[in-house]
Amino acid sequence: MRIANFKALDERSYWTDAKDLECVMVIPEAPDVKSFCFKTADDSWFRYMPGQFITIELPIGDRARLMRTYTLSSSPSRPLSISITVKAQPDSVGSRWLLDNLKVGDRIKAYGPGGLFSFMMYPAERYLFIAAGSGVTPMMSMTRWLFDNGEHSDIALVNCARRPSELLFANELRRMAQRVPDIKLSFVVEEDDPYAAWAGYRGRMNQLMLELMAPDYMEREIFCCGPEPFMKTVRDVLNLAGFDMAHYHEESFHAPIRTEDQVPTHDDVVPNEAAGAGIRFAMSDVTARCRETDTILDVAKAQGLNIPSACRFGVCGTCKVRKLSGEAHMVHNGGISDREIAAGFILACCSTPIGQLEIDI
Known part of the structure; x- marks a missing residue:
């Protein structure tokens, strides 16, 4: 039926603001993750900036229609359709409904596009895209656009997930990186899949990984998207390194930014x-008196006190000490567990005092 209604390219108009969209393809991407591809009933073109989002109406039960925003994972370099990639989050209503109910041929109303999370707003020669989970969707849109348009921008892309099977778009990213030297990929997982070998990075995103994956990250325009704890870790790493945060941009799962005053x-x-x-x-x-940027380990050594240490990068956990009172800022690289942190322990080599601090040494 679509072929019979097909419009020549020079007869198409642009989609503006609100439109009924027809689902034309549902693609399984990973456990509990699907991409939904849409076209308009009148075969309109889609025009948007890579990295932007749309808002859709979901007819859930008898209640008023639910409005939800989703970043476009498709690229405006392929303007005949758009796609969103949806992962079910804990307690999510809209995403769960999409995954369980939306099928080819169904129609939903969409509004947009919107948002400022796009490299087109911040032109640069080199980019660093850092994503976790479905936070890779805007990075995918931007990378696809740069690849399709033959833009030889230097892209370092870091894609993080819990397991290898949950790394979204990994195969497509590898295919693009194999064809052009401009895309440098790094994958990080927290744990292995059963019966699958993994030769990439393991653990949580940290400063050591970033130094290895993008040694020149201080000179790149950085875009980050993922759960808030993940993005806070990235911000901590960059702040510790003295990165100019005017060149750091992020998009939240829960509060997509529409205007500058919402940043x-x-x-x-x-x-x-x-x-x-x-x-x-x-x-x-x-x-001992010190500065907020002095590590506890350095201050202790200056006072002639011995705190056992080895790596000095927050990896080995040798310098673990217990905080008795006060505030310490710690940016570690995996050498301490969440349970130990909750019990009051910190790593002396990568912790600095904020104000007055007392430790059990």
Whole structure:
């Protein structure tokens, strides 16, 4: 039927603001993840910036129609259709309904596009895309656009997931990277899949990984998308390195940014080199003045105190100490568990005091 109604390309108009969309393809991507491809009933063109989102109406039960936003994973370089890639989040209503109910031939109403999360808003020669889970969808849109248009922008793309089978678009990204030297891929997983070998990075995203995957990250325009704890980890790494955060951009799963005044301000702890601090080593009855940027390990050594240490990068966990009171800012690389952190332990080599701090040494 679509072939019979096919319009010549020069007869097509552009989709503007609101339109009924017909689902023309449903593609399984990973466990509990599907891509939904849409066309308009009148074969309109789609025009948007890569990385933007649309808002769709979902007819869920007898309630009022539910409005949800989804980033487009498709590229405007292929304007005859658009796609969203949906992963069911815990307690998600809209995403769960899409995965369980939407099928080829169904129609939904969509509004958009919108959003500022696009490299077109921040032109640069080199980009770093960092994503976790379905946060890779805007990165996919931007990478597809650059690949399709033969733009020789230097892209370092870091794709993180819990397991290898949950790395979205991994095969397509590999195919693009095999054909052009401009795309440099890195994959990070937290754990292996049963019966599958994994030769990439393991663990949580950290500073050491970033140094290996994109050694020149300080000179790149950085785009980040994923769960908030993941993005906070990335911000901590960049703040610690002294990265100019004017060149860092992020998109939230829950609050897509539509206008400049919606860009969030984060209350991340950023140690200030000019700010004074102090550490009391309780068992040794030693108190030392220092700066917020001085590590506990360095301050202890300057006072003649011995805290066992090895890597000095927050990897090995040798320098673990217990905090008795005060605030410490820690950016570690996997050498301490969440349970230990909850119990008050910190790593002396990668922790700095914020104000007055007391530790059990």
